[in-house]
Amino acid sequence: MTYINFPPGRNFDFAAIGRLCIDLNANEINRPMEETRTFTKYVGGSPANIAIGMSRLGMKTTFIGKIANDQMGRFIHRYLTDNRIDTGNVVTDRTGAVTGLAFTEIMSPAECSILMYRDNVADLKLLPSEINEELISRTKMLLISGTALAKSPSREAVLQSLNYAKKHGTVIAFDLDYRPYTWTSSEETAVYYNLAAEKCDIILGTREEFDMMERFEHNPERSDQVTAAKWFNHCAKIVIIKHGKEGSIAYTKDGASHQAKSFPAKVVKTFGAGDSYAAGFLYGLIQGWTLEKSMEFGSAAASIVISSHSCSDAMPTSDQIKEYIGRCERGEIVV
Amino acid sequence: MTYINFPPGRNFDFAAIGRLCIDLNANEINRPMEETRTFTKYVGGSPANIAIGMSRLGMKTTFIGKIANDQMGRFIHRYLTDNRIDTGNVVTDRTGAVTGLAFTEIMSPAECSILMYRDNVADLKLLPSEINEELISRTKMLLISGTALAKSPSREAVLQSLNYAKKHGTVIAFDLDYRPYTWTSSEETAVYYNLAAEKCDIILGTREEFDMMERFEHNPERSDQVTAAKWFNHCAKIVIIKHGKEGSIAYTKDGASHQAKSFPAKVVKTFGAGDSYAAGFLYGLIQGWTLEKSMEFGSAAASIVISSHSCSDAMPTSDQIKEYIGRCERGEIVV
Amino acid sequence: MTYINFPPGRNFDFAAIGRLCIDLNANEINRPMEETRTFTKYVGGSPANIAIGMSRLGMKTTFIGKIANDQMGRFIHRYLTDNRIDTGNVVTDRTGAVTGLAFTEIMSPAECSILMYRDNVADLKLLPSEINEELISRTKMLLISGTALAKSPSREAVLQSLNYAKKHGTVIAFDLDYRPYTWTSSEETAVYYNLAAEKCDIILGTREEFDMMERFEHNPERSDQVTAAKWFNHCAKIVIIKHGKEGSIAYTKDGASHQAKSFPAKVVKTFGAGDSYAAGFLYGLIQGWTLEKSMEFGSAAASIVISSHSCSDAMPTSDQIKEYIGRCERGEIVV
Amino acid sequence: MTYINFPPGRNFDFAAIGRLCIDLNANEINRPMEETRTFTKYVGGSPANIAIGMSRLGMKTTFIGKIANDQMGRFIHRYLTDNRIDTGNVVTDRTGAVTGLAFTEIMSPAECSILMYRDNVADLKLLPSEINEELISRTKMLLISGTALAKSPSREAVLQSLNYAKKHGTVIAFDLDYRPYTWTSSEETAVYYNLAAEKCDIILGTREEFDMMERFEHNPERSDQVTAAKWFNHCAKIVIIKHGKEGSIAYTKDGASHQAKSFPAKVVKTFGAGDSYAAGFLYGLIQGWTLEKSMEFGSAAASIVISSHSCSDAMPTSDQIKEYIGRCERGEIVV
DSSP states (O other): OOOOOOOOOSSEEEESSSSSSEEESSEEEEEOGGGOOEEEEHHHHHHHHHHHHHHHOOOOEEEEEEEOSSHHHHHHHHHHHTTOOOOEEEEOSSOOBBBBBBEEEEEEEEEEEEEETTTBBBBGGGOGOOOHHHHHHHHHEEEEEEEGGGTTTHHHHHHHHHHHHHHHHHHHEEEOOOOOOSSOHHHHHHHHHHHHTTTTEEEEHHHHHHHTTTTSSSTTTHHHHHHHHHTOOOOOOOOEEEOOGGGGEEEESSSSSSSOOOOOOSOOSSTTHHHHHHHHHHHHHHTOOOOHHHHHHHHHHHHHTTTTSSSSOOOHHHHHHHHHHHHHHOOOOOO | OOOOOOOOSSEEEEEEEEEOOOEEEEEOOOGGGHHHOOEEEEOOOOOHHHHHHHHTTTEEEEEEEEEOOSSHHHHHHHHHHHHHOEEEEEEEOOOOOBOOOEEEEESSOOEEEEEETTBBBBBGGOOGGGGGHHHHHHHEEEEEEEEGGTTHHHHHHHHHHHHHHHHHHEEEEEEEOOOOOSOOHHHHHHHHHHHTTTTSSSSEEEEHHHHHTTTTTTTOOHHHHHHHHHHHTTTEEEEEEEOOOGGGEEETTTEEEEEEEOOOOOSOOOHHHHHHHHHHHHHHHHHOOOOOHHHHHHHHHHHHHTTTTGGGGOOOOOHHHHHHHHHHHHHHOOO | OOOOOOSSSSSSEEEESSOEEEEEEEOOOOSSSGOOOOEEEEOOOHHHHHHHHHTTTOOOOEEEEEOOOSHHHHHHHHHHTTTOOOOEEEOOSSSBBBEEEEEEEESSOOOOEEEOOTTBBBGGGGGGSSOOOHHTTTEEEEEEEEEEEEEEEEEHHHHHHHHHHHTTOOOEEEEOOOSSOOOOOOOHHHHHHHHHOOOOOOOOEHHHHHHTTTTSSSSSSSHHHHHHHHHHHTOOSEEEEEGOOOOEEEHHHHHHHHHHHHHHOSSSSTHHHHHHHHHHHHHHHHHOOOOOHHHHHHHHHHHHHHHHOOSGGGGOOOOHHHHHHHHTTOOOOOO | OOOOOSSSSEEEEEEEESSSSSEEEESSOOGGGOOOOOOEEEEEOHHHHHHHHHHHHOOOEEEEEEEOOSSHHHHHHHHHHHHTEEEEEEEEEOOOBBEEOOOOOESEEEEEEEEEEEETGGGGOOOOOGGHHHHTTTEEEEEEEEESSTTTTTTHHHHHHHHHHHHHOOOOEEOOOSSTTTTTTTTEEEEEEEEHHHOEEEEEOOOOHHHHTTTTTTTTTOHHHHHHHHHHHTTTTTTEEOOGGGGEEEEESSSSSEEEOOOOOOOOSSHHHHHHHHHHHHHHHHHTTTTHHHHHHHHEEEEEHSSSSGGGGOOOOHOOOOOOOOOOTTTTTOO
C-alpha cells in the first residue's frame, strides 16, 4: 500500500533545511577526550548528514541553510558541492556568526558523548525571508529537523518553509533530532515541536522525543498508539517511533504498524545511526517501496555508518547498502 | 443564522490572555506631550480593556496574564478585582520585570500618539507552564491579542493556550492588535500571526493588519474575499475586517458579508475604539444575537469610549450602550 | 584655607555629566502609589538636579549627556535651555532608547520610595567618542555621578571624561549617588566607583556609600578617618561623608575635619536633599568661601528642596537660600 | 642598573591572570584551512603560554583563571598541573560556559591566521570575588594580558587584581595582547587598556598596540618617546615597544633606551613569538639580569617557539635557550 504520494514533475527529489556544522571526531578512540590529542574534521549536523546520504543514494538533493563566512563555512560549502548537493539556497552569514562545532568523544562503542559549540552559530541565523519558495515548489520532499527550531530567526525560517511546502504540495518529513542545549525550556521545546509536527506528513523520532512533545498532554503509559493517533488527526500519514535496541515501528493512518528486521554491525560509535536510517528509509519511500523494505534499507545504512569513524563521510551508496545486506544474509557480518 | 456555537456548562463566559499595562493619559489635551505636565493613570492594554468591557457588560470574566511585583502591578490587580474580573490566573513576576507603560498624547481628536515603555515588561514574561488548562476548559470564549505573541515566553504561553482551547472546545477570538515595537522583523510577525490565526474561530483586525499577515502571499488587490477565504480553510467562522471610516465588514464561512451602521461621537481621541468595539461585538455573539446586531452594539460602545478621556475606565455597561443608541436614534448626538 | 584652586580663564563654571531623566511625582501624597491617580512630570536625575541648582545660583553651567529622541527627551532639552544650561554636548540618541523614569511615592515625609524605569535608557548610551574634550578644557569644575558608571558605554564615557579633566586641570567632583538597580553585582560597583574616585578632587557620599566602596578592604570600624586617608593617597583634597541626621563632615588633606550647622525644614519628602546640598556646597567652593560656609549654604538649599514637592523645580537661587537662612536665624522656621 | 625591585620573601615568583584556552593547530601546514583535515590540541592563550614558559624556566608559577566544566577545561587543568603550575586559583565555571578555541591556519611561515571561538567562554567569566588577594600578596610578579579586559566580569576581576597587587607591592607586568574580537568598540578598548596600564610597572606591546591606546591623544609621529613618557608619569619603570622585524626597544624611566640582538630561526609560523619573548624577558628581570641580557634571552626563546608547530608545548627551558644561543653564535643556525 502507498502511504505517501509524491508530486510529479519536480526538479529535486529532496531538500533538507537546517543545521550545517563541523564534527571534530577524536582520532584516538576508546578514551576520554581529556586524553585525546588529534581530531579529524567532517561536515556534520543531522539534516546535512541526511542530505549527503540522499545524494549518495542518487537522489537530486538541495539544501536550505546558512554558513559562516569563514574557513569552516567554505569547507562545508565545498563538501556539499563535491557531493553534488545543490547549494543555491545555502546563504553566507554576514553578521560574524561562527560555524557550529561538535567534538565527539568515543569512550567505548556504547559510551559516546558530544561537546557542542552552539553560541552565535550561523545555521540558527537563517531568516524567513531567505527561504526560496520557488525552490520548495520544485522539490518532492522537504526534510526539517528539530534543532533548527531552537532559536529565532531559524525557528521562523523553518515554520515559513512548512507554509511553502503545504502550499505547493511538497511532502514534509520531520526528523525530531531533539538536543536540549540551545533551547530555553522544555515547555518552549514542546510548543514548537508540536506546532511544526502538525504540518508534517512523516514524523520520525525516538520514544523519548515523543514523550517530550507530550509534556502538556496525558499519555501515562507512553503508548505509541496514543502518540500516533494524535498526529493522524493532523497531517501525518506515517509516524516512526524508535525504541532503541527493540527496533523501530512505523505506524500508519490505516491503523497498521510495520516493523523490519535490523542488521548486525561491528559498532565503532552510535553517532549517525538516526541520520543514515532516515536517509535509507526516505529513499525507499521515494522509490515507492513498501514501508518494510524502506525500513530495512534504512537499518542497513545505519549499520554501515555506526561501523565507521565518521557520519557524513560514511553515508553509503545504494550498492554499498545492498552489498551489506547481502553479506549479512550470507552470515559474513555478525556482532 | 448562528455562526458560533458556545460550549454549554462553563463557569466563565470570557477569558482574555495577554497584556496588562498602565496608560498614563496627559491631562492637558490638544497639545504635544512636550507641553503637558500631568498624567492620569489607568489600567490599559488591549486584552485588559476588552476584559473590563466584557465584565461591565455582565459577562463572567477571567484574565490570564502576568503583572510586575510593584505598585503598578498591584494597582492593576486591584482594578481587575474591583471590576469583578477573576484573577486566579494573574501571576506575579519574580524576576524584576516592570509594568508596561503607554503615555498617550492627544494633539487633536484625529492626531494621537503613544509613547510606549515595553522593555523588560512583566506581561511578556508569562510562561507556557503558567497557563491553567482547567480554567480554559471552564470558559466559553478565549480572547488572544497579537502583542502577546511579540516575545518569548509570552509567545509560547499564548500558543499553548490555543492548544488547550482547541482541546476543550473553547471558542477562540483573535484581536490582531498589531504594534510594530517589540517585534524583531515583519517576517517574524507574519509567521506567528498566521500560526495563531490558523487555530482561531473569530478574527478581528484592520485591513492593514491583514495585509501584514499576507506578506508571504499573493493578494495584490488587497481583497477582503481572498483574505477571508484563506482563514475559512483553517478554523475561522467569522472574519471581521475594519476599513476605518468606511466601517467594518464581517465575512462568514457561508460566503455572506455583513455590515452594520455606525454611530456619531464627539471624539476626544481615537484610542480604545477597537477594544470597546470588540467587547460589544463579542458580547452580542455570546448573547446569540445576529452578527448585525452584535456589530451595532460594538460600534455604539466604541463611540462612547472615544468620547471619553480614558479607555478602560470608560468601558460602558449594557444600559449605557442602549441609552447611547437611543440618543443617537433620537438625533441627540450628532458629530 | 583654600583647599581647591580652580583654573582661571574658563568659559564655564560648571559641567555635569550623566543621567537626565524624568521624575513623575505623585500628586496625592501621604499614601501608597497603588492609591494615587495623577503624576506631575519634572526633569530629574542627580547630575541634572545639581546642574539646574548651579545655574539657578548663577553659575555658567553646561551638561554632557544623552537624551531619547522622543517627547520626554525634547521636554528635558527645553527645560535645560529654559534654565540657561548650555546643551551643546547633550546628544540625541538614535537607537530607539527611552527616557529613564522615576515614579516617586511619598507615603510620609520619612517614608519615600522610587519606582525606576532604567531598561534601555538613553542616558546610559552616551559614548566615549561623544565627550567633547574641548568643552571640558573650558570648564572650571566637572561633576560626575555614580549612576552613569553603571553600564557601558556610559561607563567608559565618564571614565574618558575624567581623563580629559585631569589632562586640562579641570577640578573633578564625584557625587557617589549609588543606586543598586542597573548594576550587575556589588563587586562590579566597588571596582568602578574606586577607579573613578581615584581621579577625583572632591568626593561626596553617605557613610553607606563609602562602605560599599570598601568591600574589598579592611575598615571594620567604618572609620571616616580610614576612608578619607585612602582617598588623600590618590587625588582627593576634600572628602565629605554624610551621616544622615548627625550631619555631614568634610575631611581635608591637612588632617582637619569640618562640620557646619544644619537648618530646620517642614519636610514634604527626602528626595533631592543630596543634590541641592551638592549644588549649594560646590557653589560656595567656586566662590572661594570657607568649607564651613559652603556646607552651611548646601544645608540651607537642601532644607528648601525637601520642603517642596519637586526636586529640580525647587532648586533655589542664592537670594532664596540667603533669605531662608535669615528666616531660620530669626526663628521663623522651626520643625 | 636595576629598574625593578622585586619584593622579597614570596612563595611564588610569578602569577598570570586571564585567558586559558585551547589551540587547535592544523597538522597539514602551508595550505588554507579549507583544505586541512586534522588538528592537534594544545593549551593556549597568551597568559597561559607565558606561565608555562616561566614554569619551564624554573620559576615558581601560579595561575588565576577560570576553566569550563568540560573535557577541554579538564585537559587544561591537567596540563597546568603537569607543568608544575599551581592551580589553586583556577576556578571551574558552573554556568555552562565553553572553553575558548583558536584554530590556527598556517598558509606559509609569513601568512598565518586564527579562527577564534570566543562566545560564552569560561575565561571571561572570572569574577572579582574569585581573585585570591592572599595569593597575590605572596607573589613577586603579576602578569596581566589585554584580552582579559575585553568583557565583564573578567574585566573587573583583572582591575581588582591590580588593586591587590599595588596594595601588596607585587610587581605588575602588562602584556598588551590586543585582539579586536570580543571588544565592543575601539574607544572602549582604549579606555580600559589605559586604566590598567596606569597601574603597571612593565608594559610590553607592539607599536600598533600603543597607537590604539593613544586614540584619544595626540602623538601624530607615533613617537616611542612620547608614548614611554606618558607611562613614566604613572607607575611604569620599563616600556617595551616592539617594531616587528626592526626589533624591540626597552625604554626606561631614566631616559635610556635599550636594544638587544635577535636570533635567526627556521620559521614554521609566527604564533607564540610574543609569549615566549615575554617569558624569557621577565625571567631575566627576576634573575636580576640587565635589560639587554633579559631581552636577548627573550629573543632566543621566541626563535625556538616560532621554529616549532605549537606554542605552549614548545616553550623552552633555560638550558634549551642557552644551547640555542650557543648554536646561533657558532653559526649552526642561519635563516
